[in-house]
Amino acid sequence: MAGSIPESAYADRIVPGASVAGDRRWDALRRATRARLAPFGAAVLLVAIVVALAAPLLAPYDPLAQNLGNSLARPGRAHWLGTDNVGRDVLSRVIWGTRVSLVAGFVSVAIAALAGGVLGMLAGYAGGRADGVVMRLMDAVLSFPPLVLALALGAVLGAGLTGVLLALGVVYTPTFARLMRGQVLSVKTRDYVDAARALGASGWWIARHHVLPNAATPIVVQASLSVAFAILAEASLSFLGLGVQPPAASWGSMINAGRGYLQQAPWIVFGPGAALFVTVVGLNFVGDAIRDGLDPRLTR
Amino acid sequence: MAEVVVRRLLATVPVLFLVTAGVFLLLHLTPGDPVDAMMAESVDAGAKESLRRELGLDRPIAVQYVAWMGRLVRGDLGRSIRNGEPVIENVSRRLRPSLQLAVLAMGISLLVAFPVAIVSALRHNTGVDRAGTTFALFGICMPNFLLALLLIFVFGVTLRWLPISGYLDPFDEGWPGLRSLVLPAVTLGLALAAVITRTLRSSLLEALGEDYVRTARAKGLSEWVVIRGHVLKNALIPVVTVLGLQLGTLIGGAVITEYVFALPGVGRLVVDAVFARDYPLVQGVILLIALGFIVSNLLVDLLYGWIDPRIRLR
Numbered sequence: 001m002a003g004s005i006p007e008s009a010y011a012d013r014i015v016p017g018a019s020v021a022g023d024r025r026w027d028a029l030r031r032a033t034r035a036r037l038a039p040f041g042a043a044v045l046l047v048a049i050v051v052a053l054a055a056p057l058l059a060p061y062d063p064l065a066q067n068l069g070n071s072l073a074r075p076g077r078a079h080w081l082g083t084d085n086v087g088r089d090v091l092s093r094v095i096w097g098t099r100v101s102l103v104a105g106f107v108s109v110a111i112a113a114l115a116g117g118v119l120g121m122l123a124g125y126a127g128g129r130a131d132g133v134v135m136r137l138m139d140a141v142l143s144f145p146p147l148v149l150a151l152a153l154g155a156v157l158g159a160g161l162t163g164v165l166l167a168l169g170v171v172y173t174p175t176f177a178r179l180m181r182g183q184v185l186s187v188k189t190r191d192y193v194d195a196a197r198a199l200g201a202s203g204w205w206i207a208r209h210h211v212l213p214n215a216a217t218p219i220v221v222q223a224s225l226s227v228a229f230a231i232l233a234e235a236s237l238s239f240l241g242l243g244v245q246p247p248a249a250s251w252g253s254m255i256n257a258g259r260g261y262l263q264q265a266p267w268i269v270f271g272p273g274a275a276l277f278v279t280v281v282g283l284n285f286v287g288d289a290i291r292d293g294l295d296p297r298l299t300r
Numbered sequence: 301m302a303e304v305v306v307r308r309l310l311a312t313v314p315v316l317f318l319v320t321a322g323v324f325l326l327l328h329l330t331p332g333d334p335v336d337a338m339m340a341e342s343v344d345a346g347a348k349e350s351l352r353r354e355l356g357l358d359r360p361i362a363v364q365y366v367a368w369m370g371r372l373v374r375g376d377l378g379r380s381i382r383n384g385e386p387v388i389e390n391v392s393r394r395l396r397p398s399l400q401l402a403v404l405a406m407g408i409s410l411l412v413a414f415p416v417a418i419v420s421a422l423r424h425n426t427g428v429d430r431a432g433t434t435f436a437l438f439g440i441c442m443p444n445f446l447l448a449l450l451l452i453f454v455f456g457v458t459l460r461w462l463p464i465s466g467y468l469d470p471f472d473e474g475w476p477g478l479r480s481l482v483l484p485a486v487t488l489g490l491a492l493a494a495v496i497t498r499t500l501r502s503s504l505l506e507a508l509g510e511d512y513v514r515t516a517r518a519k520g521l522s523e524w525v526v527i528r529g530h531v532l533k534n535a536l537i538p539v540v541t542v543l544g545l546q547l548g549t550l551i552g553g554a555v556i557t558e559y560v561f562a563l564p565g566v567g568r569l570v571v572d573a574v575f576a577r578d579y580p581l582v583q584g585v586i587l588l589i590a591l592g593f594i595v596s597n598l599l600v601d602l603l604y605g606w607i608d609p610r611i612r613l614r
Contacts, residue, residue, distance in 0.1 A: 136314045136315060136318055137318060139315045139318075140315050140318035140319050140322055141322075143315055143319050143590050143593060143594050143597075144319070144548075144586070144589070144590045144593065145547070145548035145549070145551035145552050145589060145590075145593055146548050146549070146552055147548075147549075147551075147552025147553075147555055147556070148551060148552060148555060148570060148586060148589055148590075149586075151555070151570060151571070151574055152326055152570075152574070152582060152586050153326075153329070154574075155574040155577070155582060156326055156327070156329040156330045156579075157329065157331070158331060228441070232441075232443050235443055235445075236443060236444070236445065236552070236556055239443075239445045239556070240555075240556070240559060240571055241575065242574075252445075255445065255446065255449065256445075259449055259452075259560070262449060262452060262453050262457055263457045266453055269446075269449050269453075273443075273446045273449070273450075276443060276446065277441060277442060277443070277446065280441045280443075281437065281441045284437070284440070284441055
């Protein structure tokens with residue numbers, strides 16, 4: 001590949017005007033807000049983010065403070081969602097658990113998008129043997145049922161949030177790698193890429209200016225849809241005992257701890273259960289809206 | 301068709317090789333010494349050394365891998381370090397409850413999804429349709445373990461209609477055995493039903509707009525004949541694809557369901573092995589589950605080609 005040429009000289013010829021890009025962004029936003037349930041999803045996501053960030057201010061009690069004299073207390077004025085078997089305030093623990101869920105959802109998907117993006121780009125660009133090796137590796141990861149693979153990886157990496165984040169990152173990587181590879185294969189045969197090459201642009205320059213902007217849309221759509229499922233997966237692993245370890249609060253581990261008290265104190269399960277369900281539903285709506293907004297095929 | 305099968309089988313070979321290598325490396329991903337992770341600190345050094353020798357961990361990793369693959373090819377998946385039994389025996393003992401759960405769940409999901417999707421599609425954009433799509437959304441977003449606990453709370457704890465945990469083999473115990481599987485099967489079946497409903501509804505809507513449906517109606521065929529003979533047959537293809545894609549989720553769901561309902565199946569075995577840090581058992585069971593998953597996906601692919609001649613001809 002020939003040496004790279006100054007970016008400014010080349011960019012003037014092919015990059016569309018800023019106003020056109022701006023219009024496109026507004027079109028995407030208009031399409032996204034047209035989805036009926038998007039506002040609900042956005043509100044849920046916004047509330048979840050605020051709650052996660054302001055957990056120390058919003059939680060009425062210390063989420064770890066035990067009060068054995070007030071265990072299994074019904075929901076009431078003092079404890080809106082009741083207390084658990086050792087007298088901890090369920091609402092405070094649900095509020096702190098929001099942090100764990102959001103971190104798990106966003107960080108594991110970010111790890112997967114980054115790793116998958118790089119691997120997919122490598123496979124699509126290099127082609128040949130590198131493509132074969134990377135894609136067979138991704139097929140091998142996809143040969144395991146996701147939760148079973150996450151469980152096995154979580155087991156060897158050790159219980160705790162870091163292990164879960166890495167395990168979920170690995171599980172979701174192939175999806176992003178396949179997406180990115182597909183985009184690279186499609187973009188690299190386009191005329192404007194040939195033109196860029198003829199003008200002496202380097203492979204890296206083409207990847208940064210043509211492949212990445214084109215691949216960004218499907219990656220963002222996939223990421224937004226994956227976050228909800230990553231939150232569910234983290235809750236499942238925490239429920240099984242692999243996630244954040246007690247006494248720290250996570251929705252999955254709270255539900256597991258409460259299932260022994262389902263008869264006397266169902267609120268221990270249903271408080272975090274409702275938070276988990278509403279968050280996942282909201283994120284699904286947001287994901288759908290982002291897909292509708294960014295996928296122009298839906299507007300045809 | 302034979303050529304497709306051979307091509308598909310050949311494509312599986314490198315993946316199988318990588319899967320076995322991945323499962324082998326699982327043990328070596330453990331931070332620190334895997335033997336220390338498997339045995340308590342109090343266990344004396346002699347016992348640890350003996351386990352290290354038994355697992356071959358005292359040899360170079362390449363030698364370990366060749367020896368492990370050699371045993372694998374002969375069908376030896378190793379032994380559990382807890383009960384000393386071969387992995388195959390551990391799994392075969394647990395296979396029956398898992399298969400019964402899977403078959404029942406699949407049956408429930410089809411029984412629920414087909415009527416809901418058909419009614420939703422026929423009454424498109426009405427209250428019935430909205431109820432159907434809400435059900436689908438509810439099922440997709442509801443975590444398996446939460447649905448299980450909801451069902452336990454309503455039908456086990458409050459109404460006391462069904463047992464909330466434990467397992468009796470329906471083939472030996474009859475009705476009490478079947479009752480022990482109802483709640484786990486409904487838990488697993490509803491999640492799958494939601495996904496099938498969503499897919500089938502949209503493919504039915506697409507098929508209902510086709511010219512051949514208008515022609516069938518114009519011929520004077522009854523609505524039921526049109527649905528059964530023309531619409532449903534064409535709408536089934538995406539459902540098979542989705543079923544294939546959902547297999548992994550179904551297996552994951554089975555792990556959680558068996559754990560919640562204390563069902564002694566393969567899923568429960570995985571969780572128990574993970575928490576007992578019985579790594580040889582974890583390796584063996586994960587490998588068998590992955591092989592089962594690969595074979596099922598292969599069958600779904602072939603089934604897809606068999607249902608839709610256009611794919612076979614491609």
